[in-house]
Amino acid sequence: MNKHPESYPVYLFHMTFGHHGIFSLTPIFLFAIYGALRQALGRPGGAKPEGWHEDEVTGGPAGEGRRGRLGAVAWLTLILTVVMLAFYTWNPKARNYGGSTQGLRWLFWVIPFWMVVLPFGLGPSAQRPWLRRLSLVALLVSAFTVGYALRSPWSHPWLLDLLEHLNLYTLQR
Structure with a gap:
């Protein structure tokens, strides 16, 4: 499995949403990317939580410094993801x-960064039942991927095995 004659767009597709796709195998990370975008753009969104108060020192919301740091982590996460x-x-x-x-x-080493911003992507699903169900399905697919990998981590992902079993795609090796 060394070289593939696939075009750049096809190769990028398989890296993201295809047979080795980080987002097709672990779709919960789509919520992390959404959370990183929300945090980076300064849109934490949603209703203010109970106990929300203004910071006496800055006059802004309490924890605004933390949001600034998380915004920087969100930008770093997005930049690392795109660059990689x-x-x-x-x-x-x-x-x-x-x-x-x-x-x-x-991209496995970027997963901790995605985990940091994941709550900001899942937050809006608390008020929307359909989005909550979608996030649950994404979590279940992600958990299935992890469970499938436990049998043999150095083998191909379940999605590639399924595509090859159905004769829909054959990975050149």
Whole structure:
């Protein structure tokens, strides 16, 4: 599994939403990207929680300094995600989907950053039942992916196995 003749857009698709896609295998991270965007753009949104009060020192909402730091983490998360996807999409020596792994291993180290901003992406789902159900489905698919990987972490992901079993896609090795 070294080189693939796929075009750059096809390769990027499979890295994100395809057979090795970080968002197709763990769709809960789509909520993390949404949360990072909300936090980076300064839109924490939603109704103010009970106990919300103005900070006596700054005159702004309490914890605004924390929001500034989280905004910086959100920007860092978005930049790292885009840079890593771009680098591995256009790097001719690394066009192998990370080898035989349960996902795009080059992005595994970005997962802690996504976890930090995930609550900001899940927050709006508290008021919308359909969004709450969608986030639950995303969590279940993500948990299934983890469970499938437990049997053999250095094998291909379930989505690729399924596509190959159905003869819909064959990964050149």
